[in-house]
Amino acid sequence: MDNNSALDLTLEAIDQVNSQDPNMEFCHEVEVPKELLYGQRMSERLAQFAPGASEHLQIAARAQHIKRWAIPRSDYPMDRQGYHQWRTDLGKMHADLAAELMREQGYSEDDAVRTQQLLRKEKIKRDAECQTLEDVICLVFLEYYFADFAAKHTEEKMLGIIRKTWAKMSEAGHAAALELDLPEAMLALVKRALS
Structure with a gap:
């Protein structure tokens, strides 16, 4: 497997999903799907902040909000507990979807699991x-x-x-x-x- 092309194809697949976001945002006077723009901003900032980032981390950064619009905040109680449940459910969805796209591009199960751990924020401050x-x-x-x-x-x-x-x-x-x-x-x- 050519890892570089697997990485590129996975990032493209994430962008394809995020380009379906019905919510739009202006960037340089052009309307862009909100989460597509967010994912690209995450990748740009990661490249500046941690230029030697692993492929797992590069994919996690791009997939941080993948398909976020599918689980609206309004579906949960408007209190602290509702907010935390919403964030937990989003993290699980982002992780599962990113892992699925990675497997489709030939990544191993271990690679997919590692990216899921990052997207679910497991062991933050210790990892x-x-x-x-x-x-x-x-x-x-x-x-x-x-x-x-x-x-x-x-x-x-x-x-x-x-x-x-x-x-x-x-x-x-x-x-x-x-x-x-x-x-x-x-x-x-x-x-x-x-x-």
Whole structure:
């Protein structure tokens, strides 16, 4: 098996699934399926943050939100427990779908299982690759989604979210976050949350 082509084909397969997202987002004045764009942003940030990332990690980053629209948040109670159940169900779906696409491209069962572990966030803080994935998720959130998210929530809630996000990240993740080109108001909010 040519691993490079298996990787490329798996990433393409993930993009094909995500290109079916009915939710659209503007990027450079062009409408793009939301999760297709998210997956590509995850891959770009991973390549910058961890250029030597394994194929498992590259696939997990691209598949982080694969077919996310299929399990809407509105299907769950609008409380903390409902939110956590939704996130758990999403993680399982993302992991299973990514593993299925990997097997279709000739990856071994061990390879598929490893990627599932990453997508389910097993052993976070104890598994270096899982921590790297979490750092990349947080960096992509801060870089692309933080400002819009902040516009919909109170400053107090945002300070709490920043602190929770920061707690999930490694020291390398913190350093990369502080180098992001954030709007002045967002950077001020981050600094306030961390002071």
